[in-house]
Amino acid sequence: MLSPLTKANLYLNAFGFFKVPFIWLARPKILHLDSQRVEVKIPLKRRAKNHLNSMYFGVLAVGADVAGGFMAMSKAQESGKQVSLAFKAVEGQFLKRPEADVHFICEDGGVIDEMLEQTFSSGERVNQKVKITAICPSLHGNEPMAEFYLTLSLKQKGA
Known part of the structure; x- marks a missing residue:
């Protein structure tokens, strides 16, 4: 039997491959997922680097999207109801050059x-x-x- 984390990563890979190929290309991996916190890692490889050998800001945005969005998607699926999920706005502050694998952490499960x-x-x-x-x-x-501060937008489908 597969662990919940393994199932989550299989789902993320399939979602990326079939629905949002850029997510799949970034190769995110969920390291931790519970009701309050998710941690996603994106490796710093050639595809993810900029000209300064740090992580390209577009890939950083993908990591933020996956961390915030995956928790919301998994909670919506657990509810058994159909939910429309999107991001309406993004604010980002780049504080230091990420020159290694980057972990994206969202602790807003309660929100x-x-x-x-x-x-x-x-x-x-x-x-x-x-x-x-x-x-x-x-x-x-x-x-x-x-x-990153992403404005998450949720609506129950069919409501």
Whole structure:
């Protein structure tokens, strides 16, 4: 039997390959997933580098998207209800050059739970910012390389 983390990574790979190929090209891997926190790693390889040999900002955006979006998608699937999920806005601060594999951490599971409750009870679209922090643990421990605030937009389908 496959572990929940293995299933999550298989789903992420299939979703990337068939729905959003750029996600698949970045090769994200979910390292941790629970009700409050997700951690996704993107390796710093040739495809992900810029001319300074650090992670290209577009790949950093992919990592933030996957970390914030995957938690919301998995929570929506657990609810058994159909949910439309999108990002409406993005704010990013690039604090330090990420020159190694980057881990993207979102600890806003509670915020996403509240958003799902709101859209299920009201039938309306709900928008809320979620925070994603990018770190390079192999070089800088938990020091942030970048911080993203993505405005997550959720609505129950058919409501």
